[in-house]
Amino acid sequence: MAANKNNPDATDWKILRELQQDARKTYKEIGETVGMTRPAVRERILRLEESGVITGYKAEIDTDALGRALHVMISFKFNSGQKYDKKPNDILIPILRSSSDVIHFWEIYGELDFLIEAAFSSKERMHRFLDDLRSYGFVRSHLIAMSMKGAVQEA
Incomplete structure (x- = not known):
């Protein structure tokens, strides 16, 4: 059983x-x-x-094969002193969901507010996206040089 x-x-x-x-x-x-x-x-x-242990199945995508060779992880933190008309997440989440360049994003706790995985077809496109994010907070980007899949292991 x-x-x-x-x-x-x-x-x-x-x-x-x-x-x-x-x-x-x-x-x-x-x-x-x-x-x-x-x-x-x-x-x-x-x-x-x-039981919810397996939540779904997905296709893995090769961003290079799609012409999006700039595969990037982005760290984001809202500007703490900035006043917003809405809750900050109500502004950022729709932007991330509507971007065709964003692959996945996570709201996190700790020093940062979000981690964002994105893939861009050009440096100019990446630069525009990062500049848009900078209007809401701190942005740090990390170009992915290599990607490997891990596996959850028994504790």
């Missing part, structure tokens, strides 16, 4: 690692790796989905 979402067992972790490597693997392929039958793997994956 599969463990609950707060305490996955060793087999759940093996299945999760397989899905992180390639979410398009068949139940049979995963079963061969983790030592289970296809129906048993299917049942485990369904339970992991229903």
Whole structure:
């Protein structure tokens, strides 16, 4: 029997690692790796989905192949002394959602307010986007030189 979402067992972790490597693997392929039958793997994956451990599947995109070679992580912090007509997040989040250059963003706690992943087709386009953000706060950009996928590991 599969463990609950707060305490996955060793087999759940093996299945999760397989899905992180390639979410398009068949139940049979995963079963061969983790030592289970296809129906048993299917049942485990369904339970992991229903419990909220697996929240979705996605396609990985090569930004270079799309002509967006400037892949950037952006650190952002609102200007603390600036007065806004709306809550700051109500201003920034629509800007980030509407930008075709933004891949993903996270609201975070600590020294910064947001981390933003974006990919640009030109330096000029990147410069315009960063200047727009600067009108709301501190911006630091980090050009991504290489990207590697990690995997969640059992604690």
